[in-house]
Amino acid sequence: MNFKPDAVAAKREAADFKEAIRIVGSLYEKEGIATxxxxxxxxxAVGEFGPYMVLMPGLAMPHAKSGAGVNRRGCAVVTLSTPVEFGHEKNDPVDVLVSFAAGEKKAHMEMIQSLANALSDAELIEAIRNAETDEELAALFES
Structure with a gap:
């Protein structure tokens, strides 16, 4: 598998989708990936375009236009103890966030393709969802 997140956070608590995305953002800040x-x-982007980033039941891929505070390419995986609503009629609530930050448009498309491959692996998604600690979650991407 060619997908390896720069940062992970397992079983975090978020009151709503905004707080869930802020958890992703804090990982990016800590790693120097984005402000x-x-x-x-x-x-x-959710406010402007709706819950388009909720790709499948329980899983969202938070991202935004290239350049919005991004320092370098990176991705993060966050799981939530309690799922949150993004407003998607079929795929809510969300408890897995697989996010990416890409500096420029070409990198944006490459990262979407890499993530799409990883997300098509149902066993991986289930393992991500079941990881209880940050260490367990990170270990899923080591192989």
């Missing part, structure tokens, strides 16, 4: 502007851009 807090990127988390806000992801939240604003």
């Amino acid at each position: 807090s502007d990127y988390a806000q851009a992801m939240i604003d």
Whole structure:
């Protein structure tokens, strides 16, 4: 598998989708991948375009336009103890967030393709959902 997140966080608590996305954003800030502007851009994207980032039942791929506070390419995986609503009629509630930050448009498309391959692996998604600790979650991407 060619997908390896730069940061993971397992079984976090979020009151709503905005807080869930801010958890992703805090991982990006900690890793130097993006500023807090990127988390806000992801939240604003849901407001502007609706819950398009909710790709399958229980799973969202938060991202925003290239350049919105992104310092370098990166991705993060966050799971939630309690699922949150993004407003998607079929795929809510969400408890797995697989996010990416891409500096430019070409990288944006490459990252979407890489993530799409990983997300088509139902066993991997189930393992991500079941990981209880950050260490367990990170270990899923080591092989």
